[in-house]
Structure formats: structure tokens, C-alpha cells
Amino acid sequence: MCRWLAYYGSPILLDELLYKPEHSLIDQSKHARMGVETLNGDGVGVGWYPDFATGSDGPVTPAQYRSTGPAWGDMNLRDLAGHVRSPLFFAHIRASTGTPVQQTNSHPFRRGRWLWMHNGAISRFHELKRDLLLSVDAALLPDIQGSTDSELMFYLALSFGLEEDPPAAVARMIRLVEETGAKHGIDNPLQMTVATSDGERVWVFRYSTERKSRSLFFSTAPETLHRLYPENAVFSGLSPETRIVVSEPLGDLPGAWNEVPESTCGIIQPGMDELIPLNPFA
Amino acid sequence: MCRWLAYYGSPILLDELLYKPEHSLIDQSKHARMGVETLNGDGVGVGWYPDFATGSDGPVTPAQYRSTGPAWGDMNLRDLAGHVRSPLFFAHIRASTGTPVQQTNSHPFRRGRWLWMHNGAISRFHELKRDLLLSVDAALLPDIQGSTDSELMFYLALSFGLEEDPPAAVARMIRLVEETGAKHGIDNPLQMTVATSDGERVWVFRYSTERKSRSLFFSTAPETLHRLYPENAVFSGLSPETRIVVSEPLGDLPGAWNEVPESTCGIIQPGMDELIPLNPFA
């Protein structure tokens, strides 16, 4: 269980969100205000899409930097954040719920052009792990590198068509976890906020069996923020489409953050963003 | 694919075998003389049984120290080796065959009172992994922490009764790997030297599908060595039962090392040691 941040919009230095704001994400690694754990010191990661083509076959593939130490002391991350500019990036600080602190367990996870990160947990994951592994596509299973529930959820969603229809694939993954949990007599098997992207759009999900999901917020449009806070130079340089999604608000600006509703999928994309109900059992 | 060493006998400092001998195990991490890889810089580990009771329920449980850097620069290992004395220990230096360099992939592996380490590989492991995972006992599977073929072989052996009859369990594990490999059309699926122990005895195995297994040697009895090399003080202090098993000889003493025959299981134990044929398809 963790904290995370997803950025989409005008290219900016990672720094602008990871270190500079009051109550920044890296600051939250030492003392988060919301959620169960106040300490997220079991690894950190960023994933970013560069603003130039990298894949030899055309589209852009994301970069990953993941480490195992606490975010607050990671000199490489601080340097990267001050020198890498991206129009779409994820950042994640980890509080392990039992699995080892190792690079392959740090978020975001990646496959091809896709990134994935998660805050939450599958309850009594140890008991459900084998059944869930068996539901992963046989061709994908050997590529799982770490031992977290989060990466397994990613591979389940991939198995269920994440690359074609993310909301449907995530809903099906949720349903599988719920049903497997029920089979094992586990109450409230799932708790999650998830973000995933293909480099073009960002999908975020807020869901839990008990409908008391961990917090999730998206930012108000930059032009509105600019009207509210005309003296704040940051908001004037960003495209109108720029959005930030976070586990808990950065900074302390009234009107800047809106809660993602319970059991909802948010889609950040060129043109109008969307909030659609997430009903895995519909 | 790796190098390893198993020690059984009079309690000694780990140092005596890990660092002090010419061509010591740690020295081999920079340049091994035998085998496919000459460089074993992808992690190091030791497992040792203390000479005092540690388990609350009586018998002795082994300690593990595993790290991810090259053995030659590991300051903690050097210090441990100079300050830990044990009558039964394993040491292993790793050359990754593709799986990540991380603590949970360093040998030896442990479960309860059992240690396990491996040199070799399952060919095209990626293709066989799912089938092999499905053969692990359902109650054990979730405890697999890393992503190596070596740890999976350990869990297969555990599933097949390692704790009751190690030679039979390892033979059955070998047979499963061979049969699964054949099913997938893989030539020569298995190459291995393995050591395992419960703290009382040590079992070592030398096997490969093609009957060209990686090298394995056991040491001549200390009293014989003492007669051969009366000026060498080391051999006079050791009990007659003391044995060392290694991937490749330490030092350069003619008569000190004997090859474990192809397709053989060696058992080092109180009283007479044994060499028994390892015929998984008998």
C-alpha cells in the first residue's frame, strides 16, 4: 500500500511534481496524511514517456527507473527528476504489505508500451496467489518478474484484454479477484486505486470490495486554476488538457483537487476526459 | 550458472574456505577456471547452521546471508566470514542466466531447516516455467520468493518429499523437468549440481540430461591429507568426518580432491559417507 501520482499534459520536469510542491510525493514518503500507512519507505519508481520516438517500430515506449531504498534519500531519482522532461509520467512510493523490498516489486510495472501502478492490496494474497496465477494467460505468466499482488493484477488485466479495452479488462480482473476471494471465504478481498497508460491516454480506477476505497484525486483544469490563482505562474504555462491524478492532494490550494468517486474509472485523453462507473458485476 | 561450496565437519570460520585458500570461492567470483562462465558477479550467499540450538522447538535452523553485488567487494560477507563459525555451511556465487539480480534470487534458498543451492540451468526455462509451477504443491507455491529455476527446483523437490527422502525427491524432480522438457521439444533440458541439507547430513547431486554435467568434487579425508601433507597444519585440526564439496577444487594439492561421478548422489553424514547412482528413470 502506497502513494502514487500520474501526470498527463504539457511536458514538464518530473521535479515539478515529485519534489517542488509543498507536500510533494517524495515528501509523502516520510509522512503521508491520508491512508493506512504514514510511511512509504520500501522503494520508489517512476515511469515516463519521452517526447520523442524511441521504439524502433514507431511509437514511444516508456522508461522505468525503480529502486529499493526510501525515496527521500535516492540521489539518482532526485537527479533524474531534475533532468527528465515528459508529457506523461507515473511516480510511485511503496509501503510493502509483506512481499520483499526488491526492484522487481517496485512500481510502475511495464509491458511493451504499457505502464501500471497500484495502491492497495489483495487481502490474504498468499492464499489466493496460486489460483490467480493460474488465470494469467499461459504465454504471459513466465514474464512476471516480482512477487507482488500489484504486478499479478497487471498481468491478469493484460490477460483479459487491457491493451484493447482497459475498463473492461480491469473490471474483469476485479471480478476474478472478488470471485476467487469469495471461493476462499475472504471478506473484502480487494482494495485498489490503479493507474495504467499506453502513452496516449491514462486510465485511473478507484475500487474496493467494501466500497471504502483509498483516496484518489484529479486536478482541476489549468485555466480554471489560473483564474483562481492568477499570481501562480505554474498554471499559466500548461496546456488546458493537463491533468494530475494523485493518492492525496499536493500542496494546499482550495479548488485544485476533485475526488474521483467511489467505484469509478477516469479516462484522461485528448479532448474531453471521462468518468465512468466501474461496475465489475454489471 | 554459478560456483558453490558445501562444508561439513569440525566447526571452522567461514573465512577458512571462502577467502583464505589460493583459488578460494570468493577468488573464483572474478575468474573461475572450470565451467561455462568465468565471471560470477551477480550475487553471493552463505547459509550456515550454528553450533548452538536456535529454533525454539529444539533443532537448529540455518542462517542466510544473501546479497546482490559481486562477492569480491562485499564488506559484510568478508566480516561475517571472519566472525561466524559453523560445522555445516553452504556458500554460492551467482552468474545469472537471465533472471534478475536480486536478493531473493541469490542462493542458498531456505525452507525451515533445509538449505538448497544449485549450479546449472533448466534450458529454455521461460517456456517450461508455468508447467513446472503447476507441479509445485499448492500449499508451497505462494512461498516461492524469487524467479529462478533453482528455487523452483527446490520447491519441486520439497513437493516430492525432500524432507523425507532427499535422493528420491530429487530424482522425481529431475524426472519431471526431463519429461516437461521433452513435452516442449527441448533437448537437454537439465544441467545441475545441487547441494541440500537439513543440518544433519548433506546431499549433493551431479546430473545433466546429456550426461556431461558440470564439475563437482569432494575432499579426501583429513587424516589422509595429513599423511600426504604433514607440514600443513590445517588438516591436523579437523575431525576425520570433515568433508568439503566444491564446483571446482580450491588450492592446488594433488590427491586432495575426488570427482563426484556423473549421475551420482553423494551423502555426507555421521559414519560412512555414500555415493549412490542417480537414475531418475529407474
Added chain:
Amino acid sequence: MCRWLAYYGSPILLDELLYKPEHSLIDQSKHARMGVETLNGDGVGVGWYPDFATGSDGPVTPAQYRSTGPAWGDMNLRDLAGHVRSPLFFAHIRASTGTPVQQTNSHPFRRGRWLWMHNGAISRFHELKRDLLLSVDAALLPDIQGSTDSELMFYLALSFGLEEDPPAAVARMIRLVEETGAKHGIDNPLQMTVATSDGERVWVFRYSTERKSRSLFFSTAPETLHRLYPENAVFSGLSPETRIVVSEPLGDLPGAWNEVPESTCGIIQPGMDELIPLNPFA
């Protein structure tokens, strides 16, 4: 600034103090109750004297294990603590005051038979560093491996005769820091609790320029604790000389812990322990 623990007495597993007690030292790495920092996640270390001779020239030399991750997730430390028994050991969890998180900056520090660890800081160390370095014995200076004020204090004390007369050498080190601080116009240059040992005795120091030193406690004699808490088996197995010194109390037993007075040196040794005033300017 940090937390630490020193143990002297009947050989015990490190575990008994590092992990088992309520509010154990490792537990304090996540949330300490006393002192400035509540989070000590920037490295951990233990130093221990084995209960058998290790130095080739006779006396016992201490072992060091130091790592850079947070103590709470260190699998090697947990294993070591459960398998290493010692009659005299130090343990330390670090909260960096600015110097890098690296193994050579983790405590305890060692030279020959001596261990040293520190909680506190030299104020505006950056400004004083050069002058203090110049006061280190020329033959010792090149052996400084890290970049902390704590290790430099150790080397100053060594330069001033730590191995012959620890209280005098530490007093002279304190005086030098105070005088150098005054020369640079720094108020309250020094804040420290320190422990050092040669394997025979343990010296602990509590001092700060402003006479508001960080907390330090020593344990009541085991036989008294046994009378107070006859149902607690732990106290009956320890020799009467056994002592623990800690930054903040472990557990919650009234009468178990006594504060080391301000500006005091405590000496734990065979026979009567001593508390002597620490007056660097006497």
C-alpha cells in the same frame, strides 16, 4: 541523528533486543518516541564481539554488519540477529543529517578492536569539517572511509588516546569540537550520546554544549529486575553484570531503566560499573 543500543553481559542472540521486545530498536526505526526525528530509515548496523578468539594475535576482534536500507526491511539483519550470539554488541539505526546514505556512513565504526557509535550531530559540520580533519593524527586520517561527523569524532578520539584512556580522549575530542565551533561563531556546536568499546568494557557518554543532551538510559541490574518481575523468565538467565544502554527505553517496565545524567560518562565493566562526570573543560 539516530537511535542506538549497547549490550554487555551474558551471551544472547542479538534478536532478544533488536526484534523481540515491544518497542524494540528495529521497531524504533519506524517510529521513535523520543528525540528529534521519529524516523530512522537511513541505514542500520550492528557490531559484535564473538565469544571465541578471532584475532590471530590473541584477543577478540569485533564483527561489523552495516547496510543502507531501512532496518525494518533488512532480511539479512533479521537472520543475523536470530543466529549470532554475543556477550557484547552494538546496534544503531540511522537518520541522516545530510551526509549520504552509504555503508561507510552507517554505524558502528570500527578500528582494530574498537567500536564506536553516535547519536547527535556537530552543528554546521560543513563549516567545521576541514579544521577538525586537520586535528586528526596524520597517520590515521587516510583511514577515514565515510563522510559523517560521527566517524570523524571517532578518529579525533583515537588521535587523542582513546585506546589508552577513553574518558580523557573523548573529553579532549569534545573540547576540540567546542573550541573549533566557537572559533567559527557557532552556538551549541555539539550534541552527542556516544558508545565505544574494546571488547572488555563499554564506555557511554552523554553530552551537549547546551546541556540538553539527547536521552540515554541504562538498565537496572538483572537480579533487581528479577525481584520486581519474578514471572519474567528473561531476567533470570542473565549474569548480574549484564547491562543494556539505549537511546530510549525498550519495553514498558517501570523500574527497568535509569537515565544517564547530563554530562556524564558511564563505564560498564567487570565488577562495579561507574558513572563519572564528563567535564571537558575541567
Added chain:
Amino acid sequence: MCRWLAYYGSPILLDELLYKPEHSLIDQSKHARMGVETLNGDGVGVGWYPDFATGSDGPVTPAQYRSTGPAWGDMNLRDLAGHVRSPLFFAHIRASTGTPVQQTNSHPFRRGRWLWMHNGAISRFHELKRDLLLSVDAALLPDIQGSTDSELMFYLALSFGLEEDPPAAVARMIRLVEETGAKHGIDNPLQMTVATSDGERVWVFRYSTERKSRSLFFSTAPETLHRLYPENAVFSGLSPETRIVVSEPLGDLPGAWNEVPESTCGIIQPGMDELIPLNPFA
């Protein structure tokens, strides 16, 4: 003692030089062909200047990524190299000559806009260290973070005016090392190839007391290479000013590499590059 690479010219992915060429720099970490050590597994680092302004005060500041594991297994480095594009970057693989393997000892070193990396050693550095430290500008000394001779050479050059006149400052640094070595009765105190940059130009130096310096090569101009190897697409996309300087040649193209002469400083810059004699005692 180590291997390194400096790139100046058209922005390229770090990948193109770090991983892709036959006998690439990362490949050299496992088996270098030239020089004393064939194994460079004690850390790796890259420093790069982005092609957009980063410093708040205008000019571009370089980024650093440094780690302690072997380059060949560093997943973060591989990802960075495939996603970071730069017109001027340094890369370095380390073989420790005795100082600890830690991030602050990995090259390149940085101060403000300057990068510095080194292959070679100061002989008997331990004996010279104190005298050399005392020659570092008092205001700079406390900023030294690691314990290598290489970083100390950087700080000496900075103290002697690196930022104003690099060849003169490096010559003065060399003279100091030579004279200090002579004072201590050390033959051949210095062996070095060094690269340094301010983001506008790159200065490289080849020097040793005994005039048998470690190898250093610079690349032939891209247009010449293009004429020699018209089928090789790489050379057609690079600006005519593009240059690579390396410890040992990448790839195997006759005519592609020219040796930097003994006791020489090379300057890579807009317009004509220069090779000037390096005569510290002139």
C-alpha cells in the same frame, strides 16, 4: 582503474554507444581488452547534459546517474540509456583500486556545470591523501563526498582554476601530485586519463609520470567515416563536429579511431578541435 567514454555532437540516445556497438562500453565491463584490469564491475555512472535549459539561472546543468553494482546487470541504466538523448555525455565503469564500492565513489563526479571522470590511479594514495587534501581550497574541501583519488584530483583541479582554464588547472594538479609523490619517495605517482566538461566543450587528458599512460582514443570525423563506410547508416546522421573519446575502441572499424598522444590535452569544441602538449613542468 576503469574504462570511460565521452560523447560530444548531435544528440543521440546513450544506448547508441553504451550498449549497441560490438565491444560497447557496457560489454567492456565484463571483459576489457586493453589495460591492467579486464573486469570493471565495481560501479557504473553516466553524466549527461540535456538539450534543454535546466538551471534556473540559465545554462544547462548536467544530470548524474551512478550506481554500485556491475554495469552489465543494471536495469535502470539500460532503461535510461534507451530513453535519454543528449548532445554531450560521459559514461564510466569502475574497477576499484581499494576504496569502497559506493555511489559517491562512482564516476563521473559533478560540481555545478562541471563533470569529471578518471581512469588510472595515484600510487600509494593512502600515503599522499592527507597532503593532497590540504591543498584543496578550504571552501571546497567539505564538499568532497567520496573517498577516491579521482574525486580528490577533481577538487584539486577546481582549486587550481578548472572553471577558468582547464588545461592550466589540470597541469597544476598533476604537478602537485608529482611533487607530493616525490616528497614521499614514491616512483611514478600518477597514471591518468581524464575527461572534464562544462557542457560547452570537452577536455581530455592523457598523462602518467612514467610516460606510459593508459590508452585513449578519439573518433575520426563522421564525414570521413561515412566515406570509408558508406553502407553504415550511423555515420550519415551525425553532425561533422561529433566526436567520441574512449579508453579503448568500440567496434572494429579500421580508420575509425586515433590515439591521443602521450602527455596531451585534447579539446573538443565548436569549430576546430585541438591537441595541445601537456607539460606540467613547463
